[in-house]
Structures are given as C-alpha cells and as structure tokens.
Amino acid sequence: MTTYSDVPSESEGRLSAPAFSSGLTVPDFAACLEMGLEPVGLVQGYCVMKWSWYGASSPYMRGMGPLRSNDQPRAYSEAFQCPHGFIAGDHVTWGQNFEQTLVESAWEQGFLSAYTRLLEEATEAGGHGVIGLIDTVRPLTDQAVIEFHLLGTAVVVRGAPGPPDGHPWSTYLAGQRLVKLIEAGFMPVSVAATLASVQVWPYCMTEYYLRGQGGNFNWSPRFPTAEIEQLSRAQIAVCHLAREHVRAQLGSDTLYGATMATSDHEANGGSILECTLRGNRVRRFKDFDPLDPPRPTVRLT
Amino acid sequence: MSAPQPEPLDLKTQMTRAAASLHKPSPAKATAVTSDLSIDETLLLHSVGWEPVDLVFGASIVSVPAGVWNWGNGEIVQASEAHTKAVEEACRHTERQCSHVKGFGVVGVGVDVAIHPHHIDVRLLGTAVRPTKPNAAEKRQFDTRGGFISDLSARDFVLLRQAGWAALGLTFGTSFVYAPRRSAGTVLQQKGQNVELTNLTTAMYAARESAMERMQASALSLGGQGVVAVRVNEGPVTFASHSIQFSAIGTAVSLATDAHQYCQPQVVLPLDDILVQFDATSLRH
Numbered sequence: 001m002t003t004y005s006d007v008p009s010e011s012e013g014r015l016s017a018p019a020f021s022s023g024l025t026v027p028d029f030a031a032c033l034e035m036g037l038e039p040v041g042l043v044q045g046y047c048v049m050k051w052s053w054y055g056a057s058s059p060y061m062r063g064m065g066p067l068r069s070n071d072q073p074r075a076y077s078e079a080f081q082c083p084h085g086f087i088a089g090d091h092v093t094w095g096q097n098f099e100q101t102l103v104e105s106a107w108e109q110g111f112l113s114a115y116t117r118l119l120e121e122a123t124e125a126g127g128h129g130v131i132g133l134i135d136t137v138r139p140l141t142d143q144a145v146i147e148f149h150l151l152g153t154a155v156v157v158r159g160a161p162g163p164p165d166g167h168p169w170s171t172y173l174a175g176q177r178l179v180k181l182i183e184a185g186f187m188p189v190s191v192a193a194t195l196a197s198v199q200v201w202p203y204c205m206t207e208y209y210l211r212g213q214g215g216n217f218n219w220s221p222r223f224p225t226a227e228i229e230q231l232s233r234a235q236i237a238v239c240h241l242a243r244e245h246v247r248a249q250l251g252s253d254t255l256y257g258a259t260m261a262t263s264d265h266e267a268n269g270g271s272i273l274e275c276t277l278r279g280n281r282v283r284r285f286k287d288f289d290p291l292d293p294p295r296p297t298v299r300l301t
Numbered sequence: 302m303s304a305p306q307p308e309p310l311d312l313k314t315q316m317t318r319a320a321a322s323l324h325k326p327s328p329a330k331a332t333a334v335t336s337d338l339s340i341d342e343t344l345l346l347h348s349v350g351w352e353p354v355d356l357v358f359g360a361s362i363v364s365v366p367a368g369v370w371n372w373g374n375g376e377i378v379q380a381s382e383a384h385t386k387a388v389e390e391a392c393r394h395t396e397r398q399c400s401h402v403k404g405f406g407v408v409g410v411g412v413d414v415a416i417h418p419h420h421i422d423v424r425l426l427g428t429a430v431r432p433t434k435p436n437a438a439e440k441r442q443f444d445t446r447g448g449f450i451s452d453l454s455a456r457d458f459v460l461l462r463q464a465g466w467a468a469l470g471l472t473f474g475t476s477f478v479y480a481p482r483r484s485a486g487t488v489l490q491q492k493g494q495n496v497e498l499t500n501l502t503t504a505m506y507a508a509r510e511s512a513m514e515r516m517q518a519s520a521l522s523l524g525g526q527g528v529v530a531v532r533v534n535e536g537p538v539t540f541a542s543h544s545i546q547f548s549a550i551g552t553a554v555s556l557a558t559d560a561h562q563y564c565q566p567q568v569v570l571p572l573d574d575i576l577v578q579f580d581a582t583s584l585r586h
Contacts, residue, residue: 017324159434160320187319212367223366250333285322290347296566
C-alpha cells in the first residue's frame, strides 16, 4: 500500500493553489454548492499492474494444482467426477470450478492502490470527501498490463469537522443524486468495488454438452437437452463471490446503485468467469423518514 | 384552501449533520444491504413502505444437441425446450436466493439471454425487496405464492401497486421455427419479382403464436389476470439464418384490490423550451 509521500511534488503545488479545479458538470457544481460542498480540486489515482502468467507450469494449469483448496480453505472450490469410468486416455475424468484468489487479490491491489492515491491527493488538497468518482479499468499496451484509473472532485463540507482519521469519504454520486441521498438520510462512506474470478476446468459431461453431444452415450439421432450443471454453478458462484467480497467491505453499511458485470473467456484448457461489482457504500445518519408517496404527473407538451 | 406545504429541508444543515455522523461508530447489529437500484428507486420504494434487501441472481446454461439447427420443418422443439428450461432454472435460482434473504419479491430483474449453437445461457440479476411492515394481504400473497420475480423497474412496481395490482412473477414464451425451404420452381419463378416470401412470413407467425401462447399459459399458471410490459425479440438466429426465433417476456399481474384504482395523475405544463431534437442547418456544409 502507498504512503502520503506518493503524491508528486508538482501536484502539491497545484493542489495548494487558491483556484480550484473540478470534474463536475455545471448542474452538478450548482447542486454541490447548494448543499454546502465546496470543490477544492480534481483528484486522480493511477496504478498499472502486470498480470502474471496463469498458464503452463503455474498452479492454475490443469493438472498442476487440482483440487487445490486446502491451502485456502475459505476459497470456493467444487469438483465434478466422471460418471462413466475408464474409457480412453483422453477422457476427462474430473473437472473443477475454483476461485482464483491470486487474480482477485491482484485486482484488489491495483484498485486499492489507485484509490488510496486518489484519497491522498484529496487529503493534500484539504478535501473532506471525493464526489462524482469515475473509475476505469482497461488493458494498457497489451492484455497482460492493466491500468486502474480513478478520478473525482475533492470537496470540503463547510461547517463540518474533517473526516474521521483524516481519510476522506467518497462516492460515485454527484449533483441531484447526491442531494437526494442526503435528503433520504444516507451519508456516503466510500466506494466499494471488487472482482471475483472462477476458473472452470470442464469434465467429460461438460465437454460433451458443449460439443452438442449427450453425456450418456445414447447414440440416438437426437440427444435430449440438459442443464450444463458445472457451468451454471460457476456462473452463480462468481456472482455470489463478488457479492460476498463487497459485503465484507460494507460492515453494517448499505451498498446502493450497484452495478454487476460478468464476462468469460477461454484460458488454460477451460474458461475463466469474472464478475465485477461496484457501488456506493452509504450509512444512515438519521431515522428512517420516507417521503410521501409521489404524485403521478402527465406532461402537456 | 390548499394544504400546507411541508417545510423544505435545509440542505446545508443536513450535509453538515451527515458528515459529522461519520465520527460515530456504525451500528453493529445492522445487516449489510446490497442493491442495484438507483437512489431514486430506493426513495420510491421507501415512500410506499418497501425496502431493498439484497442483490440476487440466477443463471442456467442448457445444452442444445448437435444437428438441431440443421434445416427441417416445423418447430425446432429442442431449442425451444432448452430456452424454456434455462429461463425456468434461472428463475428458480433467483427465487431461492430471494427467499433465503427473506425478500417478498425481486424487482428490476435484468434478463440476459445468449444463444449459442450448442447451449443457451440465461442470467438474471435484480434486487430482492420486502415491505417494511407487511400488511395482511402482502403476507397472504407471500405465504400462498412465495416471492415474485419481476422485470418491472421500481418506478413501475410502485405505480402498479398504487393502481391496485400485484406483480406475480416473470412470464415468458419462446419458439424457434424452421423457415420452410422454397422449391426450385418457386425460387426460379420469384427471381426478378418483388414478392412476399410467404415461407418466412409463415415461420414468423408460427413462432409468434407458439411463444405468445406459452407466455399466456405461464401467466395463467401463476394465477395472473394479465401480463404487463411485454418485450418481444424476434428474427433469424445469428448462426442459423433459416431458423426464426420469437421470444416474449413480461410480468404477470393480478388485481390485489376489489377494483382498479385510478391514479389521478396531475397534469403539468412545463414552461421550459422543448429541446431541439434535430437541427436541419447542421446538414449544411
């Protein structure tokens, strides 16, 4: 993890200048002033990570570390056994879905480093919080190099004490959405983001189904349809892991405005499923006080 | 005489109070809530006495045997079956998660369907919700029918409730049909003519009728009186253009009150200028 000395000396001069910079749109800027937030600077954090090799000779190569959940008993791992018995040398008698904890911790390291650097800049600028945060994770130069980039506007809450422990709060929200969040009685605590990664090594049944064959050596011209259980379970597991990772960051707080995205690609003789989950960690600061049911309107145009 | 207007909130005071609250320890006993609803949708749910509980999801991948997409006649039964099975299984997973987190239903469900030559993938993602203080009717519906799954947004869900209706569940129907081949004579005859390709029109109608019937049957099996917000997806399958797909998905609803409640929307006349959607002068060079 980084330290406060990571803020470049050139930035220190810019951040302490009397003029502010901001990434807010004009309506968001107006809403920000309306609620007593004063922008103090556009702050950013970067981290470029090199992804290591998870192929041949790594523990992620099929056969190198099968059923490898003993070293990480809390990691997800599920084995699938062939129902046929010995058929031929190339018959895949076992398969496995398992959580790639090294990939997840590398992603977390990249995101948290960029996020910590953004907060350091906000602290340097005297900000209490960062609003309108935008985060981008994209390949840089080639597939194995990933850039984490976070950008937001540091703000000061006039008349309020500084953040606890000096760590600014943060949120993806700005403008009217942030106003409504405060009106509803929620205070942003931080952004929450995570990645879950599950490697699927298919076993014979999965391979048969993916080739359009039945799994029970029924050579009739029409095989029946069947759920590909290993893949369905991997899909659910990767979403479940992402939700649990974020839940671990939340404590007793709430995650609103979450976005969950899943993707898959072929790798290491199987496939890798990845799920990212992002959202706003918020905390209730006043008793539950719902609005009156809104009145429907029809516009005459 | 008009009703007294509520005092507007002093935003600056609220913000100062909110920022100061971070110095207090967070409540230890509260359970973490996750939700993909926007803050607007959350406020709307709160205003009618409901709250988000947790992010829930379901997925199912069902195999499609080889040879199914080869040209034939009539419905592609196994593809239709695979699609139906995948949606049903994904719904079942989502319902299980909803009941696990003690939700009364799931709103804003995103339905993601991918059709591949040898498998059909369905993924569902939404937020489980429940009433903060369930009334007798809500408890009865939950006890008898279990949690509902709906692709309606939180706004639509609130409007539906205000109109006296209840969401019962996701309904769907799908059909894949082969477009019959044209005979060599017909191909030659139609060459150079502007004519309707009746084989494709017929296939489209056949797929449409089967899919809509299945959706209707699915709604009736849930005890629905109708289906709202139906979305249809139709056209040739990407990798087998002689196969026509028609799928329909929506939310089954039934009256929760004695009669439909008229919402009496207020008519408003906006005074701002209408945005220019198209400016012909931009075409000049």
